[in-house]
Amino acid sequence: MTDNEFIWRIAGGSGDGIASTSQNFAKALMRSGLDVFTHRHYPSRIRGGHTYTEVRAAAEPVKSRGDGYNFLLALGDSFARNPQEDAYYGNEEIKPLSENLDELREGGVIVYDSGLLDASEIEDFDARVEENNWHVYDIDLRNMARDVGREVMRNTAGVGVTCALAGIDLHWIEELMSDAMPDKILEPNLDILNQAHDMMLEEYDIDAVDVTVPEGSHDEEQVLMSGSDAIAYGSLDEGCRFISGYPMTPWTEVFTILSQNLPKVGGISEQVEDEIAAAALAVGASHAGAKAMSGSSGGGFALMSEPLGLAEMTETPVVLIEAMRAGPSTGMPTKPEQADLEHVLYTSQGDSQRVVFAPGTVEEAYTQTRKAFKIAYEYQIPAIVLYDQKLGGELVSLPASHFDEEPNPSLGSTLTEAELAEAPHDESGKYSRFQHDVEDGVSPRSIPGQKGGRFLATGNEHTPEGHIAESTANRVAQMDRRTQKLEAIHEELASQGDTHQTHYGPDEATYGLMTFGSQQGTVEEAVDMLNDQGYSTKALGVSDMAPYPAEEVTEFIESVDEVLVIEMNASAQFRGLTQKELGQYGEKLSSLLKYNGNPFEPLDIVEGFKTTIIEGSELSGAETKFVPAAGD
Amino acid sequence: MSAFSAIGDGQPTDQDDYTPELEPQATWCPGCGDFGVLKALKGAAEELGRSPEEMLLCTGIGCSGKLNSYFDSYGFHTIHGRSLPVARAAKVTNPGVEVIAAGGDGDGYGIGGNHFMHTARENHDMTYIVFNNEIFGLTKGQTSPTSPKGHKSKTQPSGSAKEPLRPLSLSLNAGASYVARTAAVNPNQAKEILVEAMEHDGFAHVDFLTQCPTWNKDAKQYVPYIDVNDSDDYEFDKTDRREASDMMAETETALHEGKVLTGRYYVDDSRPSYGQEKRAIGEMPEEPLAERYFDDSYEWERSADLFLDKHK
Numbered sequence: 001m002t003d004n005e006f007i008w009r010i011a012g013g014s015g016d017g018i019a020s021t022s023q024n025f026a027k028a029l030m031r032s033g034l035d036v037f038t039h040r041h042y043p044s045r046i047r048g049g050h051t052y053t054e055v056r057a058a059a060e061p062v063k064s065r066g067d068g069y070n071f072l073l074a075l076g077d078s079f080a081r082n083p084q085e086d087a088y089y090g091n092e093e094i095k096p097l098s099e100n101l102d103e104l105r106e107g108g109v110i111v112y113d114s115g116l117l118d119a120s121e122i123e124d125f126d127a128r129v130e131e132n133n134w135h136v137y138d139i140d141l142r143n144m145a146r147d148v149g150r151e152v153m154r155n156t157a158g159v160g161v162t163c164a165l166a167g168i169d170l171h172w173i174e175e176l177m178s179d180a181m182p183d184k185i186l187e188p189n190l191d192i193l194n195q196a197h198d199m200m201l202e203e204y205d206i207d208a209v210d211v212t213v214p215e216g217s218h219d220e221e222q223v224l225m226s227g228s229d230a231i232a233y234g235s236l237d238e239g240c241r242f243i244s245g246y247p248m249t250p251w252t253e254v255f256t257i258l259s260q261n262l263p264k265v266g267g268i269s270e271q272v273e274d275e276i277a278a279a280a281l282a283v284g285a286s287h288a289g290a291k292a293m294s295g296s297s298g299g300g301f302a303l304m305s306e307p308l309g310l311a312e313m314t315e316t317p318v319v320l321i322e323a324m325r326a327g328p329s330t331g332m333p334t335k336p337e338q339a340d341l342e343h344v345l346y347t348s349q350g351d352s353q354r355v356v357f358a359p360g361t362v363e364e365a366y367t368q369t370r371k372a373f374k375i376a377y378e379y380q381i382p383a384i385v386l387y388d389q390k391l392g393g394e395l396v397s398l399p400a401s402h403f404d405e406e407p408n409p410s411l412g413s414t415l416t417e418a419e420l421a422e423a424p425h426d427e428s429g430k431y432s433r434f435q436h437d438v439e440d441g442v443s444p445r446s447i448p449g450q451k452g453g454r455f456l457a458t459g460n461e462h463t464p465e466g467h468i469a470e471s472t473a474n475r476v477a478q479m480d481r482r483t484q485k486l487e488a489i490h491e492e493l494a495s496q497g498d499t500h501q502t503h504y505g506p507d508e509a510t511y512g513l514m515t516f517g518s519q520q521g522t523v524e525e526a527v528d529m530l531n532d533q534g535y536s537t538k539a540l541g542v543s544d545m546a547p548y549p550a551e552e553v554t555e556f557i558e559s560v561d562e563v564l565v566i567e568m569n570a571s572a573q574f575r576g577l578t579q580k581e582l583g584q585y586g587e588k589l590s591s592l593l594k595y596n597g598n599p600f601e602p603l604d605i606v607e608g609f610k611t612t613i614i615e616g617s618e619l620s621g622a623e624t625k626f627v628p629a630a631g632d
Numbered sequence: 633m634s635a636f637s638a639i640g641d642g643q644p645t646d647q648d649d650y651t652p653e654l655e656p657q658a659t660w661c662p663g664c665g666d667f668g669v670l671k672a673l674k675g676a677a678e679e680l681g682r683s684p685e686e687m688l689l690c691t692g693i694g695c696s697g698k699l700n701s702y703f704d705s706y707g708f709h710t711i712h713g714r715s716l717p718v719a720r721a722a723k724v725t726n727p728g729v730e731v732i733a734a735g736g737d738g739d740g741y742g743i744g745g746n747h748f749m750h751t752a753r754e755n756h757d758m759t760y761i762v763f764n765n766e767i768f769g770l771t772k773g774q775t776s777p778t779s780p781k782g783h784k785s786k787t788q789p790s791g792s793a794k795e796p797l798r799p800l801s802l803s804l805n806a807g808a809s810y811v812a813r814t815a816a817v818n819p820n821q822a823k824e825i826l827v828e829a830m831e832h833d834g835f836a837h838v839d840f841l842t843q844c845p846t847w848n849k850d851a852k853q854y855v856p857y858i859d860v861n862d863s864d865d866y867e868f869d870k871t872d873r874r875e876a877s878d879m880m881a882e883t884e885t886a887l888h889e890g891k892v893l894t895g896r897y898y899v900d901d902s903r904p905s906y907g908q909e910k911r912a913i914g915e916m917p918e919e920p921l922a923e924r925y926f927d928d929s930y931e932w933e934r935s936a937d938l939f940l941d942k943h944k
């Protein structure tokens with residue numbers, strides 16, 4: 001936790017415009033030269049229900065939501081249920097204020113809309129304020145907004161107040177509003193922004209507040225992007241022009257971005273009857289010659305299990321996206337978790353084979369989605385991008401150049417008609433689509449409509465021409481060839497200069513933190529804090545779930561005395577995978593788990609590490625759980 | 633120039649072209665109605681001059697799914713119940729390909745029923761042949777969604793308590809724009825109907841009565857059959873929804889009373905196909921998507937040009 005950062009939490013009701021206000025605010029801070037990172041918290045409801053977004057900004061890189069926060073703008077839940085109508089829910093309107101106090105840091109600032117909220121309804125409010133040395137400003141934002149025109153503009157009024165207190169130059173906000181808002185609403189919004197800002201300077205003592213926005217500058221032009229954006233853009237740049245899906249939170253974001261944009265570039269989006277169809281359509285489109293994808297979250301992905309196996313057996317390239325959310329079953333739809341790892345790795349019958357990447361950051365989401373397509377089409381195998389609600393939804397500032405890449409529309413190991421003319425065929429003229437002895441196990445494919453390419457694709461075991469066959473020799477040859485592809489992929493991934501795994505911290509360290517997917521940035525911040533406190537620590541963020549990067553992980557584990565594995569699930573799935581793949585280290589890997597619906601904060605890890613690994617004590621509290629090393 | 637020169641090449645074909653010379657394992661029983669579908673399909677493809685390499689035949693799992701083994705073309709033998717979603721995606725990706733989906737009554741009306749409804753609703757320009765033997769053939773004779781009420785099988789030892797599904801009515805209500813029933817024992821009508829179905833610009837559903845002498849012992853051979861379009865006993869307008877609907881209901885009931893009615897039940901030539909609808913709203917490219925991947929001169933769009941500005 002540095003004092004040199006600003007973490008602003010805007011809280012209100014779902015439907016109060018929290019998302020767009022916070023996005024604009026984050027972008028304004030990014031443009032002012034700061035690195036920003038946002039974190040969304042929302043219930044699985046459309047209207048009503050307490051929601052907030054945090055915007056963390058600092059001059060140095062920010063990789064997680066941070067620990068706690070230091071500035072609260074509580075708007076009040078304008079869609080809250082009327083307590084008279086449904087007493088069970090009590091007074092929800094006050095929740096954006098009352099429910100956000102626990103994590104507010106000492107010396108923090110509270111601005112709340114006194115037009116909607118009455119702090120005296122909160123037990124011990126004044127005492128807590130005094131104890132924590134908070135600075136409280138009750139401002140009638142609603143009335144201010146009403147005077148200028150519409151009540152919804154109280155968000156803008158709140159931003160004006162924030163800028164006055166935190167010392168943010170209004171022109172960053174004005175510029176952004178001018179870009180983002182249509183003329184009709186721009187004028188009144190600019191008015192209220194300035195009014196609220198100036199009123200604060202004139203009427204309030206703001207010098208007491210020491211939560212201010214730091215100054216920073218970027219060497220390179222920045223963009224504010226989410227994991228969902230990155231996955232969608234990575235797909236598009238890899239030539240994907242077909243998507244099929246069925247809505248399910250949080251996968252819906254990627255599906256929406258591509259559904260809105262693919263048709264604009266001559267692509268096709270299909271919203272279909274269920275996820276079995278969604279995956280089967282992607283297979284059909286790929287078979288017919290498109291770069292195709294589908295995806296879902298846990299429940300929908302479960303339905304894709306059989307088409308996934310069909311893609312494997314028919315060697316039809318396809319990319320599937322799995323956006324994890326808290327399970328089992330419907331679980332907690334809007335909460336992040338990393339508990340579908342085993343589901344994604346092992347679902348579907350037989351010795352099925354696939355590639356699974358779990359990107360750790362927004363940049364990796366872009367790069368690894370592209371790689372997933374590349375591998376899928378070169379090796380004719382399904383590739384899965386596994387992420388979660390956290391990575392999908394968080395907005396991060398990044399150099400624009402990272403996304404300024406050339407497209408790769410190649411269909412990979414697919415033949416043209418001219419090449420087919422030279423390729424092997426059986427006596428009846430069927431193309432030998434599934435030849436036994438081929439380099440890396442990859443037998444190039446043809447596409448329906450091509451002259452000289454006809455073959456049968458089937459989920460049954462098959463001969464080189466695709467005929468259903470159960471002879472033992474052919475079976476073994478085909479099975480071995482399909483397996484060989486995975487070995488070749490493993491080799492390709494390991495030999496690329498820049499592997500998908502991210503090493504962080506000093507080369508030499510006593511302790512290791514290991515994680516997969518979206519917790520990477522948080523773990524890295526924890527590593528910095530631990531080293532500052534004198535605990536020699538380094539980290540490894542693993543993205544290749546299949547094929548597993550055994551050599552690289554072994555090297556990491558060997559280089560430290562002890563490893564704590566960090567993951568957001570209750571059954572230590574990633575640690576289990578690591579032990580299974582490496583066949584050892586049971587005595588060296590312990591786990592820190594979190595599965596309460598919230599992602600790790602850096603301090604969870606720092607405290608968890610010190611308590612368990614250093615002191616050997618029990619963790620108190622129910623937020624995280626420690627599972628000690630158990631032997632192999 | 634097209635990357636798919638088999639499409640529309642207009643080369644004359646004969647039935648042998650659809651027969652794989654290397655005879656795969658024979659899996660259909662002697663006397664099985666499935667042979668009738670194979671024959672009718674070969675005849676229709678020949679008549680329309682569709683070459684094996686411009687056709688994609690997608691099947692499900694069942695005895696019926698083995699159609700791919702005997703019919704030489706591009707083929708995709710999918711999984712149980714899922715031929716339609718695979719087929720329709722192939723159609724939108726490369727509309728020039730003649731796409732035919734086929735499967736059993738269990739495959740299409742049971743496990744794949746949801747896809748059947750939605751593919752009909754979308755009115756894809758394809759032909760869907762359901763081998764309706766009123767039984768699960770491949771898994772050895774269990775009750776299927778079209779088995780008559782009271783039908784006994786190993787899994788319904790006291791006879792089915794369920795009314796059979798009404799495939800023609802379901803198809804009409806779901807949105808198919810061509811609905812017909814034919815029978816394996818009626819090869820001429822079967823071929824004609826398949827020709828019409830393939831020529832039809834929309835979802836053409838053919839409920840094909842295929843006797844299963846092995847498991848459906850009490851099944852009729854679907855003779856004698858009556859063609860409702862030819863018979864003087866039946867008068868209806870197949871372009872009129874209501875009249876078609878009544879005729880279908882009568883046909884479905886009659887089958888279980890031992891009377892085999894067949895023919896064209898509903899034909900709507902005016903309804904645009906899914907591809908036409910999608911193109912009209914700008915959601916499907918005019919040039920087949922599949923061609924683009926073989927077009928070296930195509931300038932592929934980049935996300936950086938399209939989107940980066942709005943993130944700055």
Ligand SMILES: Cc1ncc(C[n+]2csc(CCOP(=O)(O)OP(=O)(O)O)c2C)c(N)n1
Nearest residue numbers: 693694695696712736737738739768769770
């Ligand atoms: C998901 C799944 N469930 C069950 C099966 C087993 N199975 C294969 S074919 C079939 C039913 C076949 O009946 P039908 O579709 O009418 O085809 P027929 O054999 O009569 O032509 C079943 C239950 C399977 N292959 N896949």
Ligand code: SF4
Nearest residue numbers: 660661664695769844
């Ligand atoms: S079991 Fe019935 S449907 Fe299957 S091949 Fe034999 S006769 Fe035909």
Ligand SMILES: [Mg+2]
Nearest residue numbers: 736737767769
């Ligand atoms: Mg059947």
